Amino acid sequence: MPSYRNIKRSRTGKMVQIQEAHSHAVWKKVLFLTGLTGLLIFATAVIITLGQVPMSVPDVYRTLVNRLVPGLFSINDLIDHVIWHIRFPLIVGALIAGFGLGICGCVMQAVLKNPMASPFTLGISSGAHFGISIAAVLGITILDGPYFLVANAFLCALLCSGFIIALSALKGASSETLILAGIAVNYLFQAANQFLSYIADDEQRTVMSSWGMGSLSDLNWHSIWFMGGIALICIPVLCSKTWDLNLMTVGDESAKSMGVDANFIRILVMVVSSLLVAAIVAFIGVIGFVGLVAPHIGRMILGNDHKYLIPASGGIGGALLLIANAVSMNLLGSVVLPTGIIMSILGVPLFMYLILKGKRREFWS
Amino acid sequence: MISKLVIKNLCFSYNGTQVLHDFFMAIGDGQIVSIVGPNGSGKSTLIKCIDRILVPSSGGITVDRCDVLKMDRKALARKIAYVPQNSLRLFPNTVFDVVLMGRRPYLAWKGGKKDEEKVWEVLYLLGIEALALVPFTELSGGQQQKVLIARALAQETGLILLDEPTSNLDIWHQIDVMEILRTLVRKQRLTAIIAIHDLNMAARYSDRVMMMKRGKIVAKGLPCDVMTGENLETVYGIKANIRFSDDIPFVIPLARIPDKN
Secondary structure, eight states: OOOHHHHHHHHHHHHHHHHHHHHHHHHHHHHHHHHHHHHHHHHHHHHTTOSSSOOOHHHHHHHHHHHHSTTSSOOOHHHHHIIIIIIHHHHHHHHHHHHHHHHHHHHHHHHHTOTTOOTTTTSHHHHHHHHHHIIIIIOOOSSOSTTHHHHHHHHHHHHHHHHHHHHHHHTTOOHHHHHHHHHHHHHHHHHHHHHHHHHOOHHHHHHHHHHHHOOOTTOOHHHHHHHHHHHHHHHHHHHTTHHHHHHHTTOHHHHHHTTOOHHHHHHHHHHHHHHHHHHHHHHHOOOTHHHHHHHHHHHHHHOSOHHHHHHHHHHHHHHHHHHHHHHHHHTBTTBOOOHHHHHHHHHHHHHHHHHHHOTTTTTTO | OOEEEEEEEEEEEETTEEEEEEEEEEEESSOEEEEEOOTTSSHHHHHHHHTTSSOOSEEEEEETTEETTTSOHHHHHTTEEEEOSSOOOSSOOBHHHHHHHTTGGGOSSSOOHHHHHHHHHHHHHTTOGGGTTSBGGGSOHHHHHHHHHHHHHHTTOSEEEEESTTTTSOHHHHHHHHHHHHHHHHHHTOEEEEEOSOHHHHHHHOSEEEEEETTEEEEEESHHHHSOHHHHHHHHOEEEEEEEETTEEEEEEEEEOOOOO
């Protein structure tokens, strides 16, 4: 018969064991994030050397170094232009867009308490598409100049999600009203798009459908400054809410009882992430799969603590988009495939594999 | 008697139906108070109004003489903890992370070592430290209830509200949860308000019982004074025998009384 003191001691021993296991788990999460950062840097370093214009790998890096320290090497102007104005913006743009879509998917799933939510649940994509359609078919544009399509897409996307958020705020901002209003408005804009496509001629229809497939090839430094600027405002706001996001995933009542104003957080997160998604979608079109899948992959690997999950979703989203874009640029020689298509062809099997093999396969039951 | 919680003139309507009307209640410090009553009598609504999960249309609630309805949500979460009947189980939070959530009212932005130590302390106190890294979704009903109680303890409040904590549990776990609550109330000077269906559990473990019907208190006081055949007839519409074992009443239901309305 063991004495009370012995029981206590053996329990304390187990306690130390489980605490060690806990810090080990935390350490593994940090290690994963470090590895992911490494992967992103490595992928960037490789992808910048790929392309149709022939040049040697040292040439590529010499050109980049020359940008940092001008005059260090003698540089071919053509190579400099290709690297600095075509390849590099594409890589940075893919990283920002993937990062933003991944993070927005992650926070939207948390506040809507729905694993099926993605950055496009609230009709942002069909809103943006509507903006493109009215510009292409009816010639209604908000801005003149090279960015008239982008401006239309951005403003219509914001209008659409703003309308949904305002509507649900009136009805108490529960996640159900947000999702239902989102689906309803999605149908409305889809109908409008289909109508416009019905009355459009072939050329106008090509503009509409090519935007719908999603492509990064139009990215340049100007669009990156805009996208990056909005990302720099939005992402820190979302990251500052990691605790509240964790609490939101156990339900509104519990969240409120632990000091989180659930409805306010939901509206705030939806407004901020809609803004970021609208900015990204306006430039690259609909590449929706990243935002749905990156948070799920993150959750399968790291669990649901948003302190780690937000950066992981961003990093995974960035990596997916970067790699998918590199494949779409280089797979068929000089023919550039739409990134959205490659994304789904590559991403769906990967996702399926994770669902079937994952340790926590029942996490949405 | 020092009142921990005072409710005055509380009214609450849900979609136009008045659930609580002119409700009065005062609860002393360091007690287990059970609220019993038939379905739809307003037990859960009352619990949720006290923690301002539902916002009453009028009336006043004070805890430690502070106005609940005017308090900042974080400050309120340092006064009152709430244990829901069940928790949303969509996302794979580990037990440790779930209990750590209870530290939210004490944090500005990120958690510190002190909060993690508190979590280990309450997990140890409830004997569930071995489950710390298990996803909450994979626990049994009894374990989940204990984790939710641990989370409420991590909030370090003087008052804990529980919404039917024993409803989904087998008899062993029902007794387990009630024993835990009694120990906590005795040792940590807590006050627990429990909305509960099981009259015998309520009678056995409560210091006070309040019996509600249609948003009003019909009877309140010691379990032996409230659990009477007469009260059960008016409130529940049943005929029952009341027996006593060690001065604790227990209810043997006999038959329902045909609906008079």
